[in-house]
Amino acid sequence: MQERELLNLLMLQNLSGIGHVNAKKLLQHFGTATDLFQASTKQLSEIDGIGKKRLQSLKDSTYLREAEDELDYITKNKIDVHYYKDESYPSRLKQCIDSPILLFSRGNINLKNKPILSIVGTRQITSHGISFCEKLISDLAPLKPVIVSGFAYGTDIVVHKAALDHNLQTVACLAHGLNQFYPKAHQKYAAAIENNGGFFTDFCSHDTFDRKNFLSRNRIVAGLSEATIVIESAEKGGSLVTADIAHSYDREVFAIPGRPQDKFSKGCNMLIKQQKAQMITSAADLVYFLNWDIAAQTENKQTQLFADLTGEHKLVFEKLKEIGKAEIDTLSLACGLPTYKLASILISLELSGCVRPLPGKQFEII
CATH class of the missing domain: 3.40.50.450 (Rossmann fold)
Known part of the structure; x- marks a missing residue:
C-alpha cells in the first residue's frame, strides 16, 4: 500500500462521527481514501448518511497531523497494518459489518486455515x-x-x-x-x-x-x-x-x-x-x-500418540484394535471397565486422534 493511501486511511479510521460502517460506505463509493479526501464538498454531500458534522470532520486538519504521527510510529516500530480489503486481514473479522478498516498487529500471528x-x-x-x-x-x-x-x-x-x-x-x-x-x-x-x-x-x-x-x-x-x-x-x-x-x-x-x-x-x-x-x-x-475433523488434524501425529498411550488408555486402544468396530457396551465388557469411565477414555482417545466415533454409537481406531 502506498504511504499516501495509508495516511488517508489512518485519518478516515479516526474521524469523529464517521464510524466503521460509514467509512466502508465512503471507500466503496470513492474507491480509495485518497480520492475520498480529494473529493469536493458537493461530491461528499451526495452520499447517503454523510451530514454536515461528518463533512466538517473530513476537512479537519487535526486528523491529518494525528495520522502523520501514527504513520511515523508504525514505520519506526514495524507495526503490521491490515487493510480490510487485503488478504492479510483476518477472514472471519472481514465478514463483520462493524469491523475496522484498519487492524494493527505485532508478533507472529498466522490465522490461515486454522481453527x-x-x-x-x-x-x-x-x-x-x-x-x-x-x-x-x-x-x-x-x-x-x-x-x-x-x-x-x-x-x-x-x-x-x-x-x-x-x-x-x-x-x-x-x-x-x-x-x-x-x-x-x-x-x-x-x-x-x-x-x-x-x-x-x-x-x-x-x-x-x-x-x-x-x-x-x-x-x-x-x-x-x-x-x-x-x-x-x-x-x-x-x-x-x-x-x-x-x-x-x-x-x-x-x-x-x-x-x-x-x-x-x-x-x-x-x-x-x-x-x-x-x-x-x-x-x-x-x-x-x-463438527471438527479430528482425524484430518491429527493424522501426522498418530505414531507419537500411540507410543504415548499407557494404562487403561492403552488397554482400550489395543482391545479396539483387536475387535475392530465396537459399540461402547461391547467394549466395556471386553475391557472390564464401567461405561462411564470408558466414555471418558474414548473422548480422550478421540481428541488425541487415536479413535473415531461411528454411527450407532460405535468406535474404531484411526
Whole structure:
C-alpha cells in the first residue's frame, strides 16, 4: 500500500462521527481514501448518511497531523497494518459489518486455515474456572487451535498462559494502542505471546486506555473466531457483551454451566437459558458442536500418540484394535471397565486422534 493511501486511511479510521460502517460506505463509493479526501464538498454531500458534522470532520486538519504521527510510529516500530480489503486481514473479522478498516498487529500471528476459538470470562475467575479452562485448552491442544482473548485480569490471562503452556498460538486483543499494555502487570507475558501469536488492536498509539474502549475491543475478540466460549460470568459483565456480539455475528457461542447459586455461574446459565449459547462440559462437546475433523488434524501425529498411550488408555486402544468396530457396551465388557469411565477414555482417545466415533454409537481406531 502506498504511504499516501495509508495516511488517508489512518485519518478516515479516526474521524469523529464517521464510524466503521460509514467509512466502508465512503471507500466503496470513492474507491480509495485518497480520492475520498480529494473529493469536493458537493461530491461528499451526495452520499447517503454523510451530514454536515461528518463533512466538517473530513476537512479537519487535526486528523491529518494525528495520522502523520501514527504513520511515523508504525514505520519506526514495524507495526503490521491490515487493510480490510487485503488478504492479510483476518477472514472471519472481514465478514463483520462493524469491523475496522484498519487492524494493527505485532508478533507472529498466522490465522490461515486454522481453527480459532475465543475464550472469555470474569476477571474474578474462581479456582473451578481456572481448572476447567486449563483442562479445556489441554484437551484441545492436539488440534492446534488459535486461542483468542482480551489480555485482561482473570480469565483472559489464564487463557493466554494455558495456550502458551501447550505451545498453542494465542492472540491478545487490546483496548488501546500497541505502544502500551493494560494492565501493566501483564507486560511480562508480552514477549512470549508475540513469539507464539501476537497482539491485535484497531486503536492508534495516541489512543490511551479507557474503559469505553472495551466494547470496541470485544467485537474484535468475537469477530476473529468461529466460536466464543464463556468460562464464568456474573449476571453482568464484559464477557456477556462479547457473547452477545458473537451471537449477533451468527457465530457459535458456548457457556460452561454451574450451580444456580454461584455468582459467577449466573451469566453462563442465563446465556444457556436464553438459547444464546450451547452448554458444554468438555472439549469433546466443543469438537462435536463445531463438527471438527479430528482425524484430518491429527493424522501426522498418530505414531507419537500411540507410543504415548499407557494404562487403561492403552488397554482400550489395543482391545479396539483387536475387535475392530465396537459399540461402547461391547467394549466395556471386553475391557472390564464401567461405561462411564470408558466414555471418558474414548473422548480422550478421540481428541488425541487415536479413535473415531461411528454411527450407532460405535468406535474404531484411526
